[in-house]
Amino acid sequence: MSLTRRDFLVGSVAVAAGTSVTAPFFWPKHHALHPMARSRVAILKAERYASDLEQLLAAGLREFRVNVRDKRVVLKPNLVDYLPGDAINTHPMLVRAAVEVFRRMGARSVTVAEGPGHQRDTQLVLAESRYQSFLREDRIRFVDLNRDELVRTRLRASYTGMKELWLPRAVLEADFLVSMPKIKTHHWSGVTLSMKNMFGIVPGARYGWPKNILHWKGITESILDLCATVPIHFVIADGIVAMEGNGPLNGTPRSLNEVVLADDPVAADATSARLMGFEPARIAHVREGARFLGNAGPDHIDQVGEMPSTSSVPFRVVPEFQHLHAR
Amino acid sequence: MAKDLSCLQSELLRRQLPCGGWAALVSSAQAALEPTCYSLLAMNTNTGPTIQTALRFLLRAQSSNGSWPVFLGDDPDGSWVTSLVTIALRDDIDAIPARLNGFHWLLDASGKEASWLGRWKFRTTDRHVRFDPDRYGWPWIPDTVSWVVPTAFAILALRQLPCTCGGFEQIPGRIEGGIAMLLDRACPTGGWNAGNGVVYGEPVAPHPDDTAIALLALRHHGEDPAVQKARKYLEDVAPRLRSPWSLAWTILALAAHQRPVAALRAALAAFPELMQTEDTSTLALACLALDHVRSLVSFGVDR
Numbered sequence: 001m002s003l004t005r006r007d008f009l010v011g012s013v014a015v016a017a018g019t020s021v022t023a024p025f026f027w028p029k030h031h032a033l034h035p036m037a038r039s040r041v042a043i044l045k046a047e048r049y050a051s052d053l054e055q056l057l058a059a060g061l062r063e064f065r066v067n068v069r070d071k072r073v074v075l076k077p078n079l080v081d082y083l084p085g086d087a088i089n090t091h092p093m094l095v096r097a098a099v100e101v102f103r104r105m106g107a108r109s110v111t112v113a114e115g116p117g118h119q120r121d122t123q124l125v126l127a128e129s130r131y132q133s134f135l136r137e138d139r140i141r142f143v144d145l146n147r148d149e150l151v152r153t154r155l156r157a158s159y160t161g162m163k164e165l166w167l168p169r170a171v172l173e174a175d176f177l178v179s180m181p182k183i184k185t186h187h188w189s190g191v192t193l194s195m196k197n198m199f200g201i202v203p204g205a206r207y208g209w210p211k212n213i214l215h216w217k218g219i220t221e222s223i224l225d226l227c228a229t230v231p232i233h234f235v236i237a238d239g240i241v242a243m244e245g246n247g248p249l250n251g252t253p254r255s256l257n258e259v260v261l262a263d264d265p266v267a268a269d270a271t272s273a274r275l276m277g278f279e280p281a282r283i284a285h286v287r288e289g290a291r292f293l294g295n296a297g298p299d300h301i302d303q304v305g306e307m308p309s310t311s312s313v314p315f316r317v318v319p320e321f322q323h324l325h326a327r
Numbered sequence: 328m329a330k331d332l333s334c335l336q337s338e339l340l341r342r343q344l345p346c347g348g349w350a351a352l353v354s355s356a357q358a359a360l361e362p363t364c365y366s367l368l369a370m371n372t373n374t375g376p377t378i379q380t381a382l383r384f385l386l387r388a389q390s391s392n393g394s395w396p397v398f399l400g401d402d403p404d405g406s407w408v409t410s411l412v413t414i415a416l417r418d419d420i421d422a423i424p425a426r427l428n429g430f431h432w433l434l435d436a437s438g439k440e441a442s443w444l445g446r447w448k449f450r451t452t453d454r455h456v457r458f459d460p461d462r463y464g465w466p467w468i469p470d471t472v473s474w475v476v477p478t479a480f481a482i483l484a485l486r487q488l489p490c491t492c493g494g495f496e497q498i499p500g501r502i503e504g505g506i507a508m509l510l511d512r513a514c515p516t517g518g519w520n521a522g523n524g525v526v527y528g529e530p531v532a533p534h535p536d537d538t539a540i541a542l543l544a545l546r547h548h549g550e551d552p553a554v555q556k557a558r559k560y561l562e563d564v565a566p567r568l569r570s571p572w573s574l575a576w577t578i579l580a581l582a583a584h585q586r587p588v589a590a591l592r593a594a595l596a597a598f599p600e601l602m603q604t605e606d607t608s609t610l611a612l613a614c615l616a617l618d619h620v621r622s623l624v625s626f627g628v629d630r
Binding site: 144 | 397407476477520534
């Protein structure tokens with residue numbers, strides 16, 4: 001059988017077309033970020049929001065030997081909206097305690113930064129959530145990430161297919177970014193913890209309220225792209241009063257009485273999920289994040305202080321996420 | 328009150344960037360379109376050069392497809408601020424061609440529900456948020472669904488066109504569709520939030536600012552039960568509002584619906600540290616609310 005030049009050309013075009021269609025499915029969606037070999041997590045017992053939180057955090061942070069001297073520290077709480085009750089947003093007393101502790105540790109600056117995902121009126125959320133008074137009293141700088149100056153940022157993973165996002169300068173210029181989520185269930189992603197908390201850095205003024213583009217590109221995929229692009233250096237998760245059921249807004253407060261500290265967001269979220277009675281490997285962004293962002297398996301997490309125990313009564317979730325429950 | 332207004336306008340003037348625009352935050356030098364539009368509308372006629380440089384800035388910022396970006400340097404795909412810019416440019420004769428291009432872009436823009444695929448998705452697989460996908464309006468950015476605020480601003484903008492001829496024949500239909508969408512997305516307890524009234528069978532709470540902006544667009548639908556319920560919600564929440572942004576929008580909306588606003592305007596003027604507010608849009612909106620009669624004309628909402 002002889003191969004004509006025409007056959008060769010047609011064949012080459014077919015191979016090229018096939019490759020261009022199928023290759024993206026096989027390309028890795030993330031670069032090797034070399035996460036730490038072992039991660040550290042501390043679970044701190046806290047019965048209520050009180051002034052002794054500062055002492056508790058200081059003692060917890062000492063275990064990690066965190067060095068923030070002369071660094072620009074940015075604390076990113078979860079302030080999604082305001083509804084009466086304590087369960088939606090990271091409690092202001094925990095954030096206030098964290099600011100004070102990082103200041104004492106010699107940080108060059110400590111900024112609180114957030115871009116609420118539902119509410120355009122950030123000042124209203126701050127006032128109603130009792131942030132405004134302590135920010136003023138303690139002269140703490142707050143940056144509204146929905147309206148901060150924006151920098152075109154190339155994404156360091158490609159789960160969403162987006163090449164880049166406009167992200168706020170205050171977060172990109174942080175030397176030490178602390179994700180401070182509220183431990184909650186979430187009706188679209190199962191849980192909202194330190195990694196999902198990063199949705200708040202996507203500017204509403206550019207992408208809208210809610211940040212709908214992230215939903216269309218996939219919540220799990222967006223979480224992974226964001227966490228790969230803007231590394232979280234530390235986690236302080238508010239689980240003193242958490243939320244179960246139809247979170248992140250309409251769930252039910254649930255007393256967990258824990259604050260979770262971690263030097264790895266994947267380890268923080270895996271541990272928090274266990275505290276909620278969930279199997280971390282069943283949470284898509286935790287499972288995938290453990291491949292390149294951090295550690296989810298207990299074998300790779302060094303526990304400081306109290307050992308995690310599964311909730312005797314697991315957190316309630318919407319029907320779509322019943323499969324998260326550890327059995 | 329006039330003194331308060333003039334002080335706030337002076338502060339706005341001080342914040343104008345050399346390029347003619349305003350940044351979203353006082354600490355920023357990145358000119359953004361939303362604060363520029365509110366600031367331009369808030370300036371009185373004695374500040375001629377300021378207005379001229381702001382107008383020129385807006386004209387320069389227009390993308391080749393007729394839309395406006397969110398900030399200077401942004402991608403040229405287009406955004407929700409296109410509606411606001413066409414409103415801000417309403418009194419500038421030189422801006423007529425630019426505005427017409429903006430209106431054309433707005434007519435072509437719609438939420439993803441406008442496509443059969445989007446509607447099919449919301450009818451079959453994505454049904455946790457209660458809404459009628461046949462009723463759509465405008466998105467914040469292309470390739471996303473319709474939301475309350477961009478739809479309300481688009482309605483306000485398109486209503487300002489004096490006629491619907493010359494390629495604008497679709498305008499009445501689009502406005503009607505947008506109004507139907509707003510009425511459909513109202514919260515069960517009255518008012519609006521971003522656009523999710525009921526999620527997983529549970530009502531989601533309204534927001535004062537979103538409600539007020541929707542009410543501005545629905546000025547001529549005062550008899551509709553959803554509008555009456557929203558007005559009641561806003562009147563109830565107004566005296567307790569602890570933020571100038573929401574209070575300013577509330578004043579504009581209630582004034583448009585012929586409700587008394589004198590006490591609310593006094594409360595706004597007395598707001599602590601209003602001059603120092605980091606957010607320039609809030610400062611400009613406070614000016615607009617304190618001068619609400621003139622401002623409503625700018626938004627095309629006659630009392």
